[in-house]
Amino acid sequence: MNAKPRLAVFKFASCDGCQLQLLDAQDRLLELAGRVEIDHFLEASSRVVPGPYDMGLVEGSITTIEDEERIREVRRQCRFLVTIGACATAGGIQALRNWGRIDDFRAAIYATPETISTLATSTPIADHVPVDFELRGCPIDRGQLIDLLTAVLLGRKPHVPGHSVCVECKARGLVCVAVAKGIPCLGPVTQAGCGAICPAHDRECFGCFGPSESPNLVSLTGFYERRGTPRDSLMRLVRSFNAAAPAFRAESDRLEASE
Amino acid sequence: MTPPSPGSWHWLDRAGLQLVVDALRRQGHRVIGPQVADGAIVLRDLASVTDLPTGWLDDQDGGSYRLRHDPTAGTFDHVVGPHSLKNFLFPARETVASFARDDGTWTQAPRSAAESPLAVLGVRGCDLAALAVQDRVFLGSGYVDEAYKARRERLFLVAVNCRRAAATCFCHSMGCGPSAGPVFDLALTEIGNRFACEVGSDHGAAVLAAASEAGAVLAACTASEIDAAGAVPRDLGSRMHARQTVNDTPSPRSLDTHGIRDLLMRNLEHPQWDEVASRCLSCTNCTLVCPTCFCSSVQEVADLSGDQVDRERHWASCFSLDHARMHGQSVRSSTASRYRQWLIHKFATWIDQFDTSGCTGCGRCITWCPVGIDVTREIAAIRATDGAAAPETGRGTS
Numbered sequence: 001m002n003a004k005p006r007l008a009v010f011k012f013a014s015c016d017g018c019q020l021q022l023l024d025a026q027d028r029l030l031e032l033a034g035r036v037e038i039d040h041f042l043e044a045s046s047r048v049v050p051g052p053y054d055m056g057l058v059e060g061s062i063t064t065i066e067d068e069e070r071i072r073e074v075r076r077q078c079r080f081l082v083t084i085g086a087c088a089t090a091g092g093i094q095a096l097r098n099w100g101r102i103d104d105f106r107a108a109i110y111a112t113p114e115t116i117s118t119l120a121t122s123t124p125i126a127d128h129v130p131v132d133f134e135l136r137g138c139p140i141d142r143g144q145l146i147d148l149l150t151a152v153l154l155g156r157k158p159h160v161p162g163h164s165v166c167v168e169c170k171a172r173g174l175v176c177v178a179v180a181k182g183i184p185c186l187g188p189v190t191q192a193g194c195g196a197i198c199p200a201h202d203r204e205c206f207g208c209f210g211p212s213e214s215p216n217l218v219s220l221t222g223f224y225e226r227r228g229t230p231r232d233s234l235m236r237l238v239r240s241f242n243a244a245a246p247a248f249r250a251e252s253d254r255l256e257a258s259e
Numbered sequence: 260m261t262p263p264s265p266g267s268w269h270w271l272d273r274a275g276l277q278l279v280v281d282a283l284r285r286q287g288h289r290v291i292g293p294q295v296a297d298g299a300i301v302l303r304d305l306a307s308v309t310d311l312p313t314g315w316l317d318d319q320d321g322g323s324y325r326l327r328h329d330p331t332a333g334t335f336d337h338v339v340g341p342h343s344l345k346n347f348l349f350p351a352r353e354t355v356a357s358f359a360r361d362d363g364t365w366t367q368a369p370r371s372a373a374e375s376p377l378a379v380l381g382v383r384g385c386d387l388a389a390l391a392v393q394d395r396v397f398l399g400s401g402y403v404d405e406a407y408k409a410r411r412e413r414l415f416l417v418a419v420n421c422r423r424a425a426a427t428c429f430c431h432s433m434g435c436g437p438s439a440g441p442v443f444d445l446a447l448t449e450i451g452n453r454f455a456c457e458v459g460s461d462h463g464a465a466v467l468a469a470a471s472e473a474g475a476v477l478a479a480c481t482a483s484e485i486d487a488a489g490a491v492p493r494d495l496g497s498r499m500h501a502r503q504t505v506n507d508t509p510s511p512r513s514l515d516t517h518g519i520r521d522l523l524m525r526n527l528e529h530p531q532w533d534e535v536a537s538r539c540l541s542c543t544n545c546t547l548v549c550p551t552c553f554c555s556s557v558q559e560v561a562d563l564s565g566d567q568v569d570r571e572r573h574w575a576s577c578f579s580l581d582h583a584r585m586h587g588q589s590v591r592s593s594t595a596s597r598y599r600q601w602l603i604h605k606f607a608t609w610i611d612q613f614d615t616s617g618c619t620g621c622g623r624c625i626t627w628c629p630v631g632i633d634v635t636r637e638i639a640a641i642r643a644t645d646g647a648a649a650p651e652t653g654r655g656t657s
């Protein structure tokens with residue numbers, strides 16, 4: 001590679017937490033800054049160099065008409081486009097609006113609802129433009145992000161496995177909270193990446209990294225229900241940060257319909 | 260006092276057991292033992308024998324594990340928990356080599372300093388059998404795993420003869436328990452407030468002698484006391500075979516292993532594979548808790564410059580798609596094919612490969628499966644309808 005590759009970071013509807021993972025990378029970020037030109041990263045610097053860029057990281061979901069147009073321009077400007085986080089890859093927690101009525105939300109929250117222009121749904125970036133790679137998580141894992149950037153720089157495949165959170169949980173030697181405490185945990189149907197943070201703190205996995213490569217939600221929720229967890233709680237467990245990810249959406253709809 | 264020697268038996272009280280632990284530590288061992296933590300009995304560094312789970316019982320069933328305090332329970336009346344020797348001899352993650360590039364030339368970093376030798380307290384018959392299985396895999400073929408070998412050669416085993424079984428245990432069916440053996444350095448049988456301790460090796464004798472020098476009282480067991488101690492696991496074994504309850508614990512599982520290899524090999528298209536796949540989550544827990552499962556995957560982890568590379572090995576599982584990915588796609592894409600791969604390897608093709616079953620009957624895969632899938636029931640279901648063919652045999656390998 002002759003010139004340093006040019007990196008841009010873009011934000012749509014999101015909380016900025018995933019971009020923060022990059023800022024928080026500290027010494028790794030400095031190392032990265034030596035290897036790529038960070039030409040567009042508003043959270044870090046107001047210095048903006050116009051595109052096109054070699055690689056774009058996109059945080060956030062599409063919730064407005066302006067966003068729908070802007071993402072197409074971002075796509076045009078980026079050779080390799082990576083979406084980061086549950087918002088960009090699945091619509092995020094704000095996709096809960098997809099189950100409600102947008103006019104009701106608007107009226108309930110804003111003093112002058114007529115001034116608010118928004119779409120009725122929150123949708124992932126891949127619903128609007130082709131995406132080259134998706135990095136899951138709410139927020140994404142810093143280690144996975146650095147690995148992805150390293151992989152792109154070195155021209156290899158990223159180490160982002162599709163298997164379940166249980167793999168990381170067992171690798172850490174944790175005691176399963178589902179088996180030993182009867183806590184309904186989404187780990188067996190959720191993609192790894194977080195390092196099993198919640199089970200390490202005696203809590204269930206909340207599904208931040210979205211569905212694993214071959215999730216069997218019907219079996220898992222059925223088992224938890226037979227063990228005493230109310231269907232309604234299971235529905236809300238599945239319908240959270242990755243509510244609109246297809247496998248989770250189908251299951252929360254199924255649980256709701258059969259309540 | 261008769262000095263300890265292989266084959267001799269001695270009484271050891273709790274203070275004496277602490278002196279054994281102290282002697283091991285003086286010899287430089289890292290001592291691991293069962294302890295209550297996070298709602299289970301786990302294996303971790305043991306500071307004192309007072310940290311052993313005296314008075315705790317574990318109720319285990321498919322997808323369920325609960326501790327219960329029982330003042331009448333001894334120190335080792337619990338059975339196996341989520342951890343096994345595998346967690347220490349074949350750890351989940353390990354850097355197997357490191358390389359650095361300087362001016363275009365690669366050099367391999369020397370291996371990091373040797374770890375302390377391990378001593379593990381409370382190892383049961385099923386886990387000693389699992390150790391023998393992993394030994395065959397890592398040491399028995401032409402390809403020796405050097406890191407495993409280094410740990411294995413210096414491993415000190417304090418075994419325990421079981422006197423209680425959980426509902427998930429079926430070691431008796433697999434011929435792997437409940438007696439501890441064949442290999443150990445010391446083996447304990449808990450009787451009343453003390454332990455009848457059998458010496459299994461010269462190293463075991465030396466450790467017991469060191470404990471004795473430090474003040475442990477080692478009365479030799481009489482012939483009738485040795486008989487009584489030997490009867491403890493034997494009686495449990497008979498009750499397990501008769502499927503009787505043990506200390507208000509439901510009767511253990513059992514498995515009919517008669518002709519099991521051929522049974523499974525002639526039922527590759529049995530509809531039970533699809534039935535179990537409707538419940539299986541492909542979560543990998545069964546393989547990760549299994550003390551004999553040995554699959555791993557290796558990846559190179561580089562820094563941003565690509566000049567510093569670690570070769571890392573981590574546990575892998577036949578339940579993940581990557582495990583059978585070739586030429587860009589997985590050849591076992593259905594859960595049915597992955598469950599079948601696991602069960603058939605464990606109970607049938609393992610015999611072809613290593614001349615032994617891959618299962619010791621420890622029951623961990625049953626307890627720690629989040630939806631309680633039970634190998635003994637799956638195999639029994641296939642045996643009950645031996646020869647049933649899937650409605651359409653389109654499953655093939657995927």
Ligand code: SF4
Pocket residue numbers: 165166169170174175176177178179185186187188196199204205544629
């Ligand atoms: S605690 Fe959750 S993530 Fe961990 S093994 Fe159990 S089910 Fe899987």
Ligand code: SF4
Pocket residue numbers: 545548549550551605617618619620621622623624625634
């Ligand atoms: S297959 Fe199950 S019962 Fe058999 S050794 Fe493995 S974990 Fe234990």
Ligand code: SF4
Pocket residue numbers: 538539540541542543544545546578627628629630631632
């Ligand atoms: S059998 Fe149980 S533990 Fe094993 S992969 Fe299936 S659901 Fe997970």
